[in-house]
Amino acid sequence: MQTNASKNILKRWWILLAAAILGLGLLLIDRGRGAKMIDVTLYSLKEMILVLPPIFIILGLLDVWVPREQMIRFMGEGSGAKGILLAIFLGSAAAGPLYGAFPVAQVLLKKGASLRNVVILLGAWSTTKIPMLMFELANLGARFTLARLVVDMVGIILIALLMERFMSEKDREEILAKAQAS
Amino acid sequence: MITGIVFYGLAIVLLGLSFFKDRRKTLAALKKAGKSLVGILPQFLGIIVVVGILLAVLDPQTINRILGKSSGVLGVLLASVVGSITLIPGFIAFPTAALLLKGGAGYMQMGAFVSTLMMVGIVTLPAEIGFFNRRMALLRNSLAYGFSLLVALVIGLVMAL
Numbered sequence: 481m482q483t484n485a486s487k488n489i490l491k492r493w494w495i496l497l498a499a500a501i502l503g504l505g506l507l508l509i510d511r512g513r514g515a516k517m518i519d520v521t522l523y524s525l526k527e528m529i530l531v532l533p534p535i536f537i538i539l540g541l542l543d544v545w546v547p548r549e550q551m552i553r554f555m556g557e558g559s560g561a562k563g564i565l566l567a568i569f570l571g572s573a574a575a576g577p578l579y580g581a582f583p584v585a586q587v588l589l590k591k592g593a594s595l596r597n598v599v600i601l602l603g604a605w606s607t608t609k610i611p612m613l614m615f616e617l618a619n620l621g622a623r624f625t626l627a628r629l630v631v632d633m634v635g636i637i638l639i640a641l642l643m644e645r646f647m648s649e650k651d652r653e654e655i656l657a658k659a660q661a662s
Numbered sequence: 663m664i665t666g667i668v669f670y671g672l673a674i675v676l677l678g679l680s681f682f683k684d685r686r687k688t689l690a691a692l693k694k695a696g697k698s699l700v701g702i703l704p705q706f707l708g709i710i711v712v713v714g715i716l717l718a719v720l721d722p723q724t725i726n727r728i729l730g731k732s733s734g735v736l737g738v739l740l741a742s743v744v745g746s747i748t749l750i751p752g753f754i755a756f757p758t759a760a761l762l763l764k765g766g767a768g769y770m771q772m773g774a775f776v777s778t779l780m781m782v783g784i785v786t787l788p789a790e791i792g793f794f795n796r797r798m799a800l801l802r803n804s805l806a807y808g809f810s811l812l813v814a815l816v817i818g819l820v821m822a823l
Contacts, residue, residue, distance in 0.1 A: 493708075495705055495709070495788065496705075496707050496711065499712045502711075502712075502715055503715050506715055506718065506719070514718070517714040517715050518714070520714040520717045520754075521710055521711055521714030523751070524714065525707075525710055528706065530663070530666030530669070531665060531666060532699065534669035534672065534673035535673075536695040537677060537691070537692065537695045539698070540691035540692060540695030540698075541676050541680050541688075541691045544688075545691075575666075575668075575669060576665075577751065578786065579706060579749075579789050582794075585793070585794075599802065602802065603781070603806075606780045606781045606806075607780050607781060611752075612752040615756050616752070618756075619756035619759065620756060620763075620772070623820065624769065624773075627820040627821070628776065628813060631813045631817075632813065635806075635812070635813065639805045639809060642805055643802060647797065647798060647801070651795055651797045655794050655798060658793070
């Protein structure tokens with residue numbers, strides 16, 4: 481039991497541990513880059529604190545209040561265009577980095593959203609977030625931003641359809657079981 | 663900052679409504695939120711530090727050196743590889759891309775860079791596998807990668823019009 485518990489702790493913390501050692505190394509080798517690393521890390525930390533806790537609270541509320549049948553109706557297998565639009569809307573209205581979308585996607589799956597719509601949400605979260613678009617517009621111009629946006633919109637749906645085709649029944653079951661256990 | 667205020671505001675309003683309707687359910691929701699947040703925290707903190715290290719090493723000057731003025735297919739491939747490793751927040755990614763354009767990189771290369779930056783994440787792959795499964799994470803990232811090359815092509819064509 482003892483070794484099992486410590487194994488689990490190690491499994492959860494190894495990335496942070498490895499990253500901290502690497503970061504310390506960088507700080508020792510190169511002061512300037514080390515300082516920049518700390519700057520960027522603090523910025524990301526701020527970004528995380530600004531969006532993750534409220535996202536998790538909203539997810540918790542969704543989990544206890546939205547009945548499974550309702551989620552299936554809105555974003556489940558038979559939800560059609562409504563489900564796709566809702567997924568795009570949710571992803572675009574989001575904030576924060578893409579990894580913040582993973583737990584959101586997991587709760588939606590648990591509640592009965594289809595894999596296709598969840599992948600669409602991940603796609604929208606990564607490419608059509610509204611606050612990010614403003615920034616892109618300012619830096620790269622309207623033509624670049626619009627061209628990318630239009631192609632990515634098509635791509636998000638295309639990728640979701642392709643994934644639906646390539647995922648086996650076994651994969652789906654594994655993912656769903658993981659979501660149910662969360 | 664504004665997004666933070668909007669998200670916290672929304673969470674607080676919803677929490678208030680929920681609490682008004684059913685105290686027990688609200689507490690259960692908060693407990694769930696806390697548990698999942700604490701559960702993923704070590705992994706997310708790890709990602710944040712790794713991104714910090716990568717961005718300190720891959721500053722605009724270094725990226726510029728890697729991409730240089732190498733245009734054409736090689737430039738697109740290099741840009742997409744750099745974009746895939748790192749998960750750069752928009753506030754750094756877009757100014758960097760603008761800087762690279764000024765430095766002589768082509769629009770096609772920047773299309774590949776920006777698109778892979780946003781959609782493909784090697785650093786976050788372990789987390790993605792953890793939330794879903796290996797096949798789904800690998801499939802999503804490879805499809806997004808292939809698609810980003812198409813985005814590059816279209817942007818290159820559109821910007822040349």
